[in-house]
Amino acid sequence: MKCTTNREQLLEPLARAERMTGKNLTLPVLSCVLLRVTENTLTVTATNLEVGVEGSFTVKDAEDGVVAVSASVLTQVVNALPNGSSVTLETHDTSLVVAGAGGQAKLALQDESEYPALPQVNDGDTLELPAKAIITAIQSVSYCASTSTIKPELSSVFLHADGGTLTAVATDSFRLAEKKVPLKKAVTSDPILIPARSTVDLIKVLELADDMVTLSMNEHQLSVKLPGVYMTLRLVNGTFPDYTQIIPKEFVVEATMLRFDLERALRKAGIFSDQFNQTTLTLDPKKKVCSIHTAHASVGETTDAIDAVLEGDPLTIRFNQRYLMDALHSIEQDSVVVQFAGAAQPAIVRPVGDMSFLYLVMPMNR
Numbered sequence: 329m330k331c332t333t334n335r336e337q338l339l340e341p342l343a344r345a346e347r348m349t350g351k352n353l354t355l356p357v358l359s360c361v362l363l364r365v366t367e368n369t370l371t372v373t374a375t376n377l378e379v380g381v382e383g384s385f386t387v388k389d390a391e392d393g394v395v396a397v398s399a400s401v402l403t404q405v406v407n408a409l410p411n412g413s414s415v416t417l418e419t420h421d422t423s424l425v426v427a428g429a430g431g432q433a434k435l436a437l438q439d440e441s442e443y444p445a446l447p448q449v450n451d452g453d454t455l456e457l458p459a460k461a462i463i464t465a466i467q468s469v470s471y472c473a474s475t476s477t478i479k480p481e482l483s484s485v486f487l488h489a490d491g492g493t494l495t496a497v498a499t500d501s502f503r504l505a506e507k508k509v510p511l512k513k514a515v516t517s518d519p520i521l522i523p524a525r526s527t528v529d530l531i532k533v534l535e536l537a538d539d540m541v542t543l544s545m546n547e548h549q550l551s552v553k554l555p556g557v558y559m560t561l562r563l564v565n566g567t568f569p570d571y572t573q574i575i576p577k578e579f580v581v582e583a584t585m586l587r588f589d590l591e592r593a594l595r596k597a598g599i600f601s602d603q604f605n606q607t608t609l610t611l612d613p614k615k616k617v618c619s620i621h622t623a624h625a626s627v628g629e630t631t632d633a634i635d636a637v638l639e640g641d642p643l644t645i646r647f648n649q650r651y652l653m654d655a656l657h658s659i660e661q662d663s664v665v666v667q668f669a670g671a672a673q674p675a676i677v678r679p680v681g682d683m684s685f686l687y688l689v690m691p692m693n694r
Contacts, residue, residue, distance in 0.1 A: 329393025330418040331365050333385070335409045335428065338370075341383025341557075342406060345374035346399040348381055348529060357442045360396040363417065363424075367392070370417075373446065374399060379526050380446040381533065382558040389416070396440040397424050405433045447560050452546030453517040457489065459537035461509045465496035466527050468507035468658040468685060473524035474500035481566035485527055488519035497571060498524065503651045504571055504688040505658065520545055521564035533559045575688060576669035576676065581611050581640030583618050584665045584680060587656055593632040594653045597622035600630045606692055607649040611668070613638035622649065643668055646692040647675070655687040 345361045352358040355377075362373040371384045405426050406415060415428040423434040466485055474482040486497040494509045522530065533552055534541060542553045545563070552559040597607045600622040607622040618636040623629035645668060656664070661679035668675045677687040 329363065329365050329395055329424075330389060330391035330416070331370050331387035332389045332414060332416045333370065333387045335406060335411065335413050335415055337385055338372075338415055339403070339406050341372040341385065342399075342403050344383060344532065345372050345381055346403045347532075348374045348376050348379050349399040350376055352376070355442065355444075357396055357438050357440075358444075359398060359400070360438050360443070361399040361402065362394065362396050362440060362443045364394040365390050365392050373443075375444060375446060377444065377562075378523065379529050379561045380559065381529070382446060384556050384558075393419060394440050395419055395424055396438045396443050397435050398438075401435055402426070405435070446558070447549050447551075449544040449546055449549045449551040449560065452544060454542065454544045455489065455515050455517050456513075456540045456542055457494065457515060458511070458539060459534040459541045461494050461511060462487075462541070463531050463534050465494050465507050465509045466522070466531060469496045469498040469505035470524050470527045471498075471654055471657065472500060472503055472505040473498040475524075476500075480523075480564045481521060481568050483525075484521040484523050484564040484566075484568070486519060486521055486568040489515045489517050491516055497568070499569070499571060502648070502690050503654070504574075505655075506571070506686045507658065508684045510684075517545065519568065520550060521566060521568060522550065522561070523564055526561045530559070530561060533557060574674065575686070576667070576673060579640065579667040579669050579676075581613065581638065581643045582665060582667045583611055583636045583638050584663060585618065585634050585636040587659055587662055587664045587679075589634050589636075590664060590666075591653070591656050593620045593634055594649055594656075596630055596632060597649050598653070600624045600627050601649045604692065605649045605651075606646055607652070608644065608646050610644045611636075611638055611640075612642045613640055614642070640668075643671065645671055645675070647689055648692060651689045652677075655689065658685055658687070 364371045368390045370387045373382045409428045413429045418425050426433045470485050488495045492511050492514045497506045544551045602624050610619045618634045621631045655677040659679045663680040674688050674690050
């Protein structure tokens with residue numbers, strides 16, 4: 329195998345591929361990238377068996393061949409070359425010689441025949457969606473997914489294109505986020521469950537798209553095709569909970585306030601929160617007071633009153649301070665409305681005037 333390219337052209341797909349490699353005691357070759365030269369095209373492939381990616385681009389002085397080489401070592405060697413420099417990759421016996429900028433490095437090769445092929449999604453649905461819509465939907469909710477793998481459906485992001493709306497939902501059973509993104513062109517497909525740990529890699533690939541991306545999906549796999557890039561990831565097999573059943577329809581008190589004021593008070597409360605991140609909200613519509621109180625036996629305590637428009641009955645309720653803070657990360661509007669269904673019922677956080685985002689958080693009983 330032999331080819332010549334420039335540092336930047338090689339480094340981008342190489343760095344993207346390296347993120348998906350890792351240590352695997354039963355299949356050490358997964359710590360490698362697969363380099364394949366076919367005619368005048370170099371394809372860089374990596375997979376961890378859950379997510380896989382290929383990047384292809386045109387090279388010069390090409391001789392067909394395929395090798396498997398350490399992803400981290402090759403990335404560091406190429407990264408160390410000067411900007412704009414020419415790079416030649418050529419196999420010699422059991423090594424890959426990387427030559428450029430007047431120097432060279434020899435990298436040990438592994439058995440490329442053990443490298444698994446990336447799955448191809450040849451059946452199921454194929455649709456085109458705006459890349460930005462998918463990114464917005466996933467980023468708005470993915471932080472709510474469970475970090476435990478005991479219930480895989482809770483450690484995933486639910487994604488559903490239904491007519492003119494793309495809906496994403498994630499929950500760990502303590503809080504839930506839902507984001508609806510309007511689509512210019514009506515598209516309908518079966519819902520899919522994307523592992524939350526795979527969404528970072530998916531978003532990095534989607535960010536390469538100028539506009540539309542092609543998605544192919546079946547019961548087990550999702551693939552994304554862009555010019556020069558192919559990505560595939562394993563989907564979660566399971567049924568996402570019917571979350572609409574737990575969203576309250578009636579509320580006892582509602583508070584409208586500036587997002588900055590709520591964020592400032594919650595950030596301060598985090599200094600004094602205990603191991604459970606417990607903070608207490610007191611709402612008194614008659615006195616027009618919304619206060620946040622947090623105490624820690626070995627640190628101290630803090631209380632902040634927030635200017636708010638309150639409607640309803642008085643209520644004192646406890647929440648996880650971090651969960652309330654997370655709700656504000658997906659809200660860009662200046663004002664938020666927090667609706668409380670009762671002392672033992674979940675609360676809803678929304679941006680004022682925007683029904684596309686909903687955040688539900690369960691109270692703490694301690």
